[in-house]
Amino acid sequence: MPSSQLASRLRLLVLTSLILTSLNLAGCGSDGDPSDSDGGPPRDASPRDASIEMDASTDVDASTGEDASTGEDASTDEDASTDEADGGDGDPCATSPCENGGTCEADDAGGFECSCAPGYTGATCSEEIDECAPSPCQNGGTCTDGPASFTCECAPGFTGTRCETNVDDCAGPSLCMNGGTCVDGIDEHTCDCADGFGGDACEASCNGSIITAAASGPWNAPSTWGGGVVPTSPAGIVVIPAGITVTIPSGLTVRTYACSRVRVAGTLVNQGDLTIDGHLLVSGPNPAVAGTFTNAGTFVLRGELVSTAGASGLAAISNAAGATFTTYGPVQYNRFGNAGTFVIARGATHCTTTQSCSFHNSGTLTIAAGAVLVTTLPSSEVATNTGTIINRGTFQSDHLFENHGTFESSGRIGLVFDLEVACRFTNRAGATLTTTGEVELYCPMINEGSMTNRGTFVVQNVRWAGLNNGGTFTNTATATFANRNDLENGGTFVNEGTLSNQAGGDSQQGFSCAGTFTNRGAFRTSAPFRIAGGGAVTIAAGATAEVSFPALNAGAMELAGALTFRAPQGSLQNSGSFVQRCGGTITSEPGAGGVGGNAPTIEPCP
Numbered sequence: 001m002p003s004s005q006l007a008s009r010l011r012l013l014v015l016t017s018l019i020l021t022s023l024n025l026a027g028c029g030s031d032g033d034p035s036d037s038d039g040g041p042p043r044d045a046s047p048r049d050a051s052i053e054m055d056a057s058t059d060v061d062a063s064t065g066e067d068a069s070t071g072e073d074a075s076t077d078e079d080a081s082t083d084e085a086d087g088g089d090g091d092p093c094a095t096s097p098c099e100n101g102g103t104c105e106a107d108d109a110g111g112f113e114c115s116c117a118p119g120y121t122g123a124t125c126s127e128e129i130d131e132c133a134p135s136p137c138q139n140g141g142t143c144t145d146g147p148a149s150f151t152c153e154c155a156p157g158f159t160g161t162r163c164e165t166n167v168d169d170c171a172g173p174s175l176c177m178n179g180g181t182c183v184d185g186i187d188e189h190t191c192d193c194a195d196g197f198g199g200d201a202c203e204a205s206c207n208g209s210i211i212t213a214a215a216s217g218p219w220n221a222p223s224t225w226g227g228g229v230v231p232t233s234p235a236g237i238v239v240i241p242a243g244i245t246v247t248i249p250s251g252l253t254v255r256t257y258a259c260s261r262v263r264v265a266g267t268l269v270n271q272g273d274l275t276i277d278g279h280l281l282v283s284g285p286n287p288a289v290a291g292t293f294t295n296a297g298t299f300v301l302r303g304e305l306v307s308t309a310g311a312s313g314l315a316a317i318s319n320a321a322g323a324t325f326t327t328y329g330p331v332q333y334n335r336f337g338n339a340g341t342f343v344i345a346r347g348a349t350h351c352t353t354t355q356s357c358s359f360h361n362s363g364t365l366t367i368a369a370g371a372v373l374v375t376t377l378p379s380s381e382v383a384t385n386t387g388t389i390i391n392r393g394t395f396q397s398d399h400l401f402e403n404h405g406t407f408e409s410s411g412r413i414g415l416v417f418d419l420e421v422a423c424r425f426t427n428r429a430g431a432t433l434t435t436t437g438e439v440e441l442y443c444p445m446i447n448e449g450s451m452t453n454r455g456t457f458v459v460q461n462v463r464w465a466g467l468n469n470g471g472t473f474t475n476t477a478t479a480t481f482a483n484r485n486d487l488e489n490g491g492t493f494v495n496e497g498t499l500s501n502q503a504g505g506d507s508q509q510g511f512s513c514a515g516t517f518t519n520r521g522a523f524r525t526s527a528p529f530r531i532a533g534g535g536a537v538t539i540a541a542g543a544t545a546e547v548s549f550p551a552l553n554a555g556a557m558e559l560a561g562a563l564t565f566r567a568p569q570g571s572l573q574n575s576g577s578f579v580q581r582c583g584g585t586i587t588s589e590p591g592a593g594g595v596g597g598n599a600p601t602i603e604p605c606p
Helices: 003-028
Strands: 103-106 112-115 142-146 149-153 181-184 189-192 210-212 237-240 245-248 253-256 261-264 267-270 273-276 279-282 292-295 298-301 304-307 316-319 324-327 331-333 335-338 341-344 348-351 358-361 364-367 372-375 383-385 388-391 394-397 400-403 406-409 412-415 424-427 432-435 438-441 444-447 450-453 456-459 466-469 472-475 480-483 486-489 492-495 498-501 510-513 516-519 522-525 529-531 536-539 544-547 551-553 556-559 562-565 571-574 577-580 585-588 594-597
Touching (some): 364 372, 438 444, 466 472, 585 594
Parallel strands (some): 210 237, 245 267, 261 279, 267 292, 273 298, 279 304, 292 316, 304 331, 348 372, 364 388, 383 400, 394 412, 406 432, 412 438, 424 444, 444 466, 472 492, 480 498, 486 510, 498 522, 516 536, 529 551, 536 556, 544 562, 571 594
Antiparallel strands (some): 103 112, 142 149
């Protein structure tokens, strides 16, 4: 018990004793003899036992009359151990609030700041930074996050810290015989054989024979071929005439060497396993009869495929559902259709002529890194994708292309204007286009579906270039979008990265918004920027917008971020609504026009 409380109780006991003594004396009288009382035993003049009148264990506060035992005991006062997290001595760092090796430092306001160890972030360093976002690993490598670091597990054929190097599969002693040249691939090599030789290592000699199909039938049946001789790998020339269909049955493997030629004026159907190291020519005898090659099995082209058109007939190449078609050499197609798996592993695939080509993909088409696909069609034809296109190389269209399915690109998409035929790329409603690579427009692109840019997107400063968005377009935090001619938004456009509306081009039109534009990143405009009557623009908290050219708002504008007008032309003529939210700021450089017309409505802060 504290000493002050003990002294108080002793004083109370003494006072009680005196009062009782006084009462006893008063009851006896000052002049009477004790024996004159009621005849009982003499009354002890000593103080009564305190337990008779009051238990000393029950403390009474003289000033309040309250039981002191119910008062607040000093032992229950605020304990220093439960004070604020400052260790009781005013140091906010005493409890080590910074996690994961972070260093704490008190600030002037009585709080603290954490300096985080590499690999961590947040107010108390509790959040681990994901070094794999976005993935630094190239060429299909897999990223593994670590403290302030990452590691890449490379796909076969690649090496390096970021899997940036293609392993040279031709390194070391010569892998090709008889004067053949080794060609490096992805985790493989091929041999470009000298004339007269063929095989994987150019080990076989070609015999120069010519074998012609005499009747429709299986490839491996002697009755199919003139003279009853079934073509073998070293055969010089294999001919399938018009009106004859030769089928490679399921389970049969056929290979022709680089020194061989296969000429199809009729029909060749592969249901088995066909590899052509040399030359495959598909050509009809006249415009009314098409030479046809249909793959329903597994086909590998290591040489060259050419299909003719026009006066030579409408040749058709098709890959059936469930089939696999892989090319390592150049392909010239006339009528192309893929419903299976088509891989352009190397080389360029393009149309033979603009007079009669067609292109339709309903399967999965992959353009490998370094490979090229060009869809060049006549004005009466539209190249279409209703399946999936995966582009890791280069996709180029200079005529009409429509995506009705899925288009994923980590390579380059180029739209090149052709003065002879209108050029346009349309992403239809329900379709998706996602790019982590590069998109360069020299002619119009129309979006009715969903488009996501995680790479670089450029509308070039030529008369016909432009993006017309009527669907949803997202420019992510890591992406860059540069409009140098015409950007029209009638749908939903979200910028989380960097968006620039730049001056350039003699017919430059700028950025027109009749839909919804939300900026959560950095937006800079040095060209016309117009918000139509039904348009809505939001500059979100934390976002920035810089205006260096006169802008017009006839719709609705909301500012929660930072808006800056650059001299000498930066201005906004506002005839619509403009709400400046709490936290939103407007800055005008000296000489800039600032906001004219309707003044912004300023939202008060709480």
